[in-house]
Amino acid sequence: MAEAPATEESRRTRILRAAFEEFYRNGFQAGSLNHIVASAGATKGALFHHFENKQELGYAVVDEVIQPSGRRRWLDLLEQESDPVEAIKACFRRNIAEDIEVRTTLECGCPLNNLAQEMSPLDEGFRQRIEAGYRVWREALAAALERGKQLGHVREDVSSGAAAALIVAGQMGIWGTAKNSQDGELMRRAAEGLYAYLDSLRPSRAASV
Amino acid sequence: MAEAPATEESRRTRILRAAFEEFYRNGFQAGSLNHIVASAGATKGALFHHFENKQELGYAVVDEVIQPSGRRRWLDLLEQESDPVEAIKACFRRNIAEDIEVRTTLECGCPLNNLAQEMSPLDEGFRQRIEAGYRVWREALAAALERGKQLGHVREDVSSGAAAALIVAGQMGIWGTAKNSQDGELMRRAAEGLYAYLDSLRPSRAASV
DNA sequence: GACATGATACCGACCGGTCGGTATGCTGCA
DNA sequence: TGCAGCATACCGACCGGTCGGTATCATGTC
Numbered sequence: 420m421a422e423a424p425a426t427e428e429s430r431r432t433r434i435l436r437a438a439f440e441e442f443y444r445n446g447f448q449a450g451s452l453n454h455i456v457a458s459a460g461a462t463k464g465a466l467f468h469h470f471e472n473k474q475e476l477g478y479a480v481v482d483e484v485i486q487p488s489g490r491r492r493w494l495d496l497l498e499q500e501s502d503p504v505e506a507i508k509a510c511f512r513r514n515i516a517e518d519i520e521v522r523t524t525l526e527c528g529c530p531l532n533n534l535a536q537e538m539s540p541l542d543e544g545f546r547q548r549i550e551a552g553y554r555v556w557r558e559a560l561a562a563a564l565e566r567g568k569q570l571g572h573v574r575e576d577v578s579s580g581a582a583a584a585l586i587v588a589g590q591m592g593i594w595g596t597a598k599n600s601q602d603g604e605l606m607r608r609a610a611e612g613l614y615a616y617l618d619s620l621r622p623s624r625a626a627s628v
Numbered sequence: 629m630a631e632a633p634a635t636e637e638s639r640r641t642r643i644l645r646a647a648f649e650e651f652y653r654n655g656f657q658a659g660s661l662n663h664i665v666a667s668a669g670a671t672k673g674a675l676f677h678h679f680e681n682k683q684e685l686g687y688a689v690v691d692e693v694i695q696p697s698g699r700r701r702w703l704d705l706l707e708q709e710s711d712p713v714e715a716i717k718a719c720f721r722r723n724i725a726e727d728i729e730v731r732t733t734l735e736c737g738c739p740l741n742n743l744a745q746e747m748s749p750l751d752e753g754f755r756q757r758i759e760a761g762y763r764v765w766r767e768a769l770a771a772a773l774e775r776g777k778q779l780g781h782v783r784e785d786v787s788s789g790a791a792a793a794l795i796v797a798g799q800m801g802i803w804g805t806a807k808n809s810q811d812g813e814l815m816r817r818a819a820e821g822l823y824a825y826l827d828s829l830r831p832s833r834a835a836s837v
Numbered sequence: 838g839a840c841a842t843g844a845t846a847c848c849g850a851c852c853g854g855t856c857g858g859t860a861t862g863c864t865g866c867a
Numbered sequence: 868t869g870c871a872g873c874a875t876a877c878c879g880a881c882c883g884g885t886c887g888g889t890a891t892c893a894t895g896t897c
Binding site: 444445527528532535536537539540546549550553554577578580585587588589590592593598599600601608609612616619 | 654655657735736737741742744746748749750759762763787789791793794795796797798799800801804805807809810814817818820821824825828
Binding site: 464465468 | 845846847848849850
């Protein structure tokens with residue numbers, strides 16, 4: 420009977436969540452392992468027992484915390500809806516409303532993008548993990564747009580690759596804008612621009628079903 | 629005889645440029661003042677003589693190095709061209725071609741955005757300085773789009789505020805994508821998406837001059 | 838059932854090193 | 868003579884990471 424008293428989480432999980440919070444707020448390099456173990460109610464020994472070093476802890480945060488959450492926020496809905504334009508707009512609307520309400524994300528931005536911008540030039544392991552996440556997303560978007568073409572929701576002459584790349588870049592930029600401006604209204608305005616773009620992917624009314 | 633031997637630059641300027649390089653590559657927090665003085669061929673004494681502390685040095689890098697360069701790259705051309713859609717596309721094309729050729733920017737991203745993402749939640753001075761830069765850019769874009777409406781280059785029902793916000797967010801995201809993927813082709817693809825959006829702002833052909 | 842064996846989980850003091858920042862002194866020009 | 872423009876030496880705090888040691892538990896053997 421050595422497990423945590425009030426919670427059912429394992430020490431490892433508690434450290435992982437604390438590490439996510441620390442890195443999310445302060446960046447990976449500036450994030451302190453001492454702060455992490457303190458806020459997880461653990462010790463250096465426990466941390467280095469479960470993770471080889473700071474780098475591996477960072478990788479685990481990406482793989483086990485950030486990526487799963489990103490999939491839930493951005494991919495699940497995409498596969499349920501038949502009209503991709505509508506699905507993508509709904510995704511953005513829901514996530515923007517959520518992140519404006521829960522101020523944390525508006526202040527601290529997108530966890531995956533934060534790590535991407537900080538670590539990509541410095542650590543190839545981070546870069547590849549993060550890039551894989553974005554690539555999966557782009558491919559899912561492109562596939563959804565292709566399906567949308569067949570169902571008559573999207574114009575045939577749209578380059579689904581370019582559109583997917585812009586949508587992902589748009590998310591990065593919209594959340595980046597919000598983080599820098601700390602202005603939910605500006606965030607919504609940028610999103611409106613994106614919705615206008617998404618609508619422009621639709622067939623002109625005369626030709627629709 | 630204490631001045632620099634080969635160059636005409638003042639010590640202050642050399643430190644400033646070295647600081648820009650260091651912060652650009654490693655981020656502000658992880659950037660080391662020791663590295664800066666070493667690569668500037670100066671000393672701690674010189675650094676702290678010209679700048680109060682690390683924070684003020686960072687502010688000076690934003691104000692005196694990054695912002696002027698950004699203005700040259702993104703604003704000057706905007707005011708010379710009458711068709712804003714064409715001017716914006718030309719700007720992106722030129723800067724993308726340049727940054728793919730000079731690999732540094734492709735690897736390290738946009739200096740202003742890097743600092744924005746790292747420091748906005750941590751230091752209000754950084755946040756405000758950077759936000760001011762982006763706001764000026766958004767306002768210039770919106771103004772150019774409004775002028776474009778009067779000249780018949782842009783549809784009347786376009787929200788120039790939303791479009792300007794999306795274009796700036798797009799730049800953040802496109803450069804962010806490039807930095808993470810280190811893939812110039814993907815960068816161009818995302819930009820093509822943006823060009824398609826910009827074209828969609830034009831009046832339909834039938835109504836044009 | 839009792840006990841030796843060994844793995845796992847964890848502790849916290851401590852390590853070398855780097856950090857941003859400071860105190861002081863020299864040096865050449867006005 | 869005074870002061871700007873540096874250089875040098877040094878400080879305490881904090882960093883990621885290591886180390887010796889302990890507590891707990893599963894397992895095989897008798």
